[in-house]
Amino acid sequence: MLEQVSQLAQLTKPVLVLGERGTGKELIASRLHYLSPRWQGPFISLNCAALNENLLDSELFGYEAGAFTGAQHRHLGRFERADGGTLFLDELATAPMLVQEKLLRVIEYGVLERVGGSQPLQVDVRLVCATNEDLPTLATMCRELKLPLFTGFSAHARDTLLNYAWPGNVRELKNVVERSVYRHGAAGEPLDAIIINPFQRTAETPVTPVCVASTLPRLPLALREWQQTQEKALIEKALSQARFNQRKAATLLGLTYHQLRGLLKKYDIASGEG
Template sequence: MSYPATERVPTRSELLETELETLYRVSHVLNRSLDPNETVKDVLKILHQQGGMQRGMVTLLDPESGELLLNAIYCEREDVKPEPVRYRPGEGIIGAILSHDRTVVVRRIADEPRFLDRLGLYDLELPFIGVPIHIGPGEPVGVVAAQPKIAADELLGEWSRFMEMVANLIAQSLRLSRQVEKEKQDLTQERDRLRRTVRGNYGFDNMVGHTQVMRLVFDQVRQVAKWNTTVLIRGESGTGKELIANAIHYNSPRANGPFVKLNCAALPDNLLESELFGHEKGAFTGAASQRKGRFEQADGGTLFLDEIGEISATFQAKLLRVLQEGEFERVGGTRTLKVDVRIIAATNRNLEREVEEEKFREDLYYRLNVMPIQMPPLRDRIEDVPQLSRHLVEKIGKSQGRPLLISDSAVRMLMRHNWPGNVRELENTLERAAVMSPEGEIDGDTVVLTGLEEKILGGARPAVAPTVDLDDPEMDERERVIAALEQAGWVQAKAARLLNMTPRQIAYRIQTLNIKVRKI
């Protein structure tokens, strides 16, 4: 079917004015969205209605198949119902434009042997202009094509330049769209990688300890992680309460949500209220803008309130309302906000005694103490020191960017300390020892340099004394003498009998090995 060309030929000034107006409208449409599926058809509509270029078509390269896929067409004829069309490189006039990477202008499309007319769309008596689309140097990524309204050979060059400008605008939009999509994919991959890393760091397999008390803790963590139950982690400072909170969150259904932390002991009441609930602009001096609090930040995730036993009685009442209702107002605000937050709290205080002394609200205590988890001190699980030490040494080695090992003699010395500072003290001791180990191996002599031996000799013995084989061939002489003295309660005569020595011999060993005698 042909379309009669009844339009008059425009003057060059009229054509230029029309093209400028059309390019402006095309750029406006392309800026509206980064999705080419939403914008390209509107571009073809503008070309049809405003720019004098009808029956437009855009095909884009499918990177998987290497074929051109029909992305959009525009035609006012209702009888044209295009089906999915593909062009292989070099196939038909569209495929030839892609393969040869140059603009093709045909004076009369009926005379073009490469024209396949798969769409049944074009006027065979009118010209045809097809332009490759580039988003960078190298191969083109698509083709935009259309027919002028009228046959005017003298304007074909002008129309082809105009279509090339349209192709450039489409290319810029595609380039930006693909760049944003790539950045989005990169961010998604990075997010997923970080999530995998975090989950790996806080996975159940990385929780260290094989003693009965720690196995109980791990079993509790595995069970409570499945639910939204409020958890109260109890234990001395340095026992790893925050690590347990991390493990619960990152192994729970809320793992993809935020994990927000706040140390309640670090802030006075007025700042604590602002930190937890947020504030409105102008709520107090210095509140230059609205700010979301930790509860809002943790919506859909978990809020970890460390040192919960340190908050004042006044603030306890405010916190209780949020825990009961999930509702609060920002400081200086009147609008009630509702959040979905799981609470994990931690404390080293004896809350039961604090409740009896009316220092801690009983109703808040029961609201927090739904699922208590007691973290044992390190002195109650001395048998975990070897495994824990090697885990920490590996962690320190990664932070220092080198392989780091710890010898059995060093581990045996670590097991003789009662660790009042718990795991945190152990990690600090190992880090000091690592600094003083240029060869990458922490041995007994290096541990002595950290000052640990003076603490061992001056402090109390571990609650669980490790059993030491005095005939262990891997023990050096200094370790063997110290182990015998400890088993003998630092009575030199008893230690001498354990080592099949005379009291004079062991006294000599103590002096030459520079062993500081412990007074019991």
């Protein structure tokens, strides 16, 4: 893991650190910073779970004088204070959706606005986030774009890309391609290993199509209930296929062991281990 952290330290892309409390996520973030070209810049951290929505908003992005009652002076947020360095956000999953949407804009464009301000501000910050919660997929619809894949992929890689449902749409595709190139790309050779799940240990794990248009249920339906039914059925199938070995079942589903354990508890599925 430390070797992988050292490799990621040279990149400027955001990093998500997933792990239970007390596993050293902030130490990983610190290592990413001090092994990076930004090591002479500031390393700023913030626990998102420690502040409510309004305080978190103003603490991250800053505020102008008069933005709200008591705001007598301009306040620089954590992003501005981390300019040229690294910002570590712990417990990201607890941040309200409004704050997460603002974070997305900063990640994509490097631009923010202070609370009460209207002037876009450019910042150069490497973002490292951490959470101990399982971040769910955002969509389950199958859609296909009739566009040719660009060159540089092996036949195996093309099949992997075509057989995946892309619940995160174009943004997920972009992230998967970048991650795969960083971890397994070689100059002058077609990319063969596609890393769909950033936590999988091997790039050769085949990807099973998530859904096929011909098997979709008829509308109308209760979408969330249908999603949960399908997810539970896939988990039970993976457990059966893996002879109730939870680690093997997690690999079949492209999950970590702890993610699978969380889903077993969520759906009250008997693990068969004991």
